[in-house]
Amino acid sequence: MTRIAVSAVFAAALALAGCIPDGPVGNASVPEPRKPVELQRYLGTWYEIARYEASFQxxxxxxxxxxxxxPDGEIAVVNSCRQGSPTGPERSAEAVASPVAGSNGAKLKVSFFRPFYGDYWVLDRAPDYSWSIVGEPSGRYLWILSRTPRLxxxxxxALVERAKxxxxxxxxLRRTKW
Structure with missing residues (x-):
């Protein structure tokens, strides 16, 4: 195989590995999102308060x-973190997301490696969009997000209780350090 072909196979393997759930199932019966999400209101920066630990984080x-x-109507996603501590070196990853038809904006398909997509479900949110609880159908991932880094x-x-x-x-849940 040529170097380009080997690189393409390696990249595809990495992309597929990123789609395989890697944590314990924390919810064997993830509920469907019940509240619609106005994507214009959801845009902006969210701060992680707590999460289920995953290898990629x-x-x-x-x-x-x-x-x-x-401009094409899709949503640009930039996830960032500090490695090792709140003052550690910054890491970031870019993705693109698209709303799932018929989900009232509460479900997105997100891709860090096209053509592979993962699910992003806004399971609950504050009426004023000050917090959200995000998961996906396997029950292996969970994030509690806020518009401010400290609550x-x-x-x-109260948010942990809502997730329960x-x-x-x-x-x-693992609390995020700020």
């Missing part, structure tokens, strides 16, 4: 996800 602190509308302990506990009400094993 291992060692990440001060995690952000920024969403913006692209009161009472607010964090959605069927998640909250003992698997």
């Amino acid at each position: 291992r060692g990440c602190e001060a995690v952000t996800a920024s969403y913006s509308l692209r 009161s302990e009472a607010r964090v506990q 009400q959605l069927g998640y094993d909250t003992s698997l």
Whole structure:
């Protein structure tokens, strides 16, 4: 095989590996999102408060996800984190997302490696879009997000309780350091 072909096969293998769930199932019966999501209101920067640990985020602190509308109507996604500590070196990854038809904006298909897509479900959100709880159908991934990096302990506990009400094993949550 030529170097280009070997590189293409390697890239495809990496992309497929990124699509395979790598954590324990924390919710065997993920509920369908119930609230519509106005994508214009969802755009902007979100700060990770807690998550289920995944290999692609291992060692990440001060995690952000920024969403913006692209000229073609898709959503640009930039996920960033600080490696090892809130002041560690920054890592980032770019993706593109598209709303799933019929989901009222609550489900997106996200791709870091086209043509491979993963699910992103906004399972719950605040009426004012100040927080959201995000998961996907396998129950292996969960994120609690906020528009600010720090929340009161009472607010964090309320969001953890909401994730529990959605069927998640909250003992698997890892708090993000800021």
